[in-house]
Amino acid sequence: MKLYYAPGACSLAVHIVLHETGLPFTLERIDLSKHETEQATDFYQINPKGAVPVLELADGTRMTEGPIICHYLCDLAGRPDLMPEAGDMARYRVMEWQNYITSELHKTAGALFNPALEAEARKQFANAAVKKFALVSPQLRGKSYLTGEAFTAADAYLFVIVSWAPYLKLDLSGCSELQAFMQRVGERPAVQAALNAEGLLG
Incomplete structure (x- = not known):
């Protein structure tokens, strides 16, 4: 998995949850003033909303919106302490x-x-x-x-x-x-x- 982030932005919440779960991931920093990746790729091509966070899965699927990404990660990691199970x-x-x-x-x-x-x-x-x-x-x-x-x-x-x-x-x-x-x-x-x-x- 790859997390597209900007330092100190709301993507930091997802970054914290990734560390809490212990799931493997890489990071790619986004310059939000230019809306570019570290490789100078147009970030709008990755997320038309132009905002972080974006979580990219191994198959290329991308997820946006921090709270939803966190739900996914906690469920994936089987961490009901971080996100209790559905129905609870x-x-x-x-x-x-x-x-x-x-x-x-x-x-x-x-x-x-x-x-x-x-x-x-x-x-x-x-x-x-x-x-x-x-x-x-x-x-x-x-x-x-x-x-x-x-x-x-x-x-x-x-x-x-x-x-x-x-x-x-x-x-x-x-x-x-x-x-x-x-x-x-x-x-x-x-x-x-x-x-x-x-x-x-x-």
Whole structure:
């Protein structure tokens, strides 16, 4: 398998899950400013959406959309701790969080990477993002991860989106549970491996 990624982008969540599962894979870095692969191939030819992640399977099949890729990988690896089995309510709780992270946290915070965003719009998106992170923080009270004591694919996704906060100058000082979560997840060997491979440590 090959993961097309951009350092620190949402593809990092898939990268973390790949390390958590132990499945063999290779990486290909994408320059999103040029939408080119490392070999200067037009990335739109690989993914017409122009976005990472893309997972390419051995037979050439390609998958997009991070949460769905993570579902596939966890099922392939037989890791119900990362993604509980179909029919188990625990699976739908993980999916519930993935959907919230995608539709609310990712989209709101991600908008702030747009350099063309006007000052007033930037302020509104920043305020909205902080409020949404503040809603998530107390949900971690009394437990290690979003759905309990087991680290899941949803936690990998949340870790990545929250990691953007310093670069986006979002003040999460009032989110103590979320800060503890980031410290806890950041120490996981799989997370360290993914961060190191993407040049994000140090």
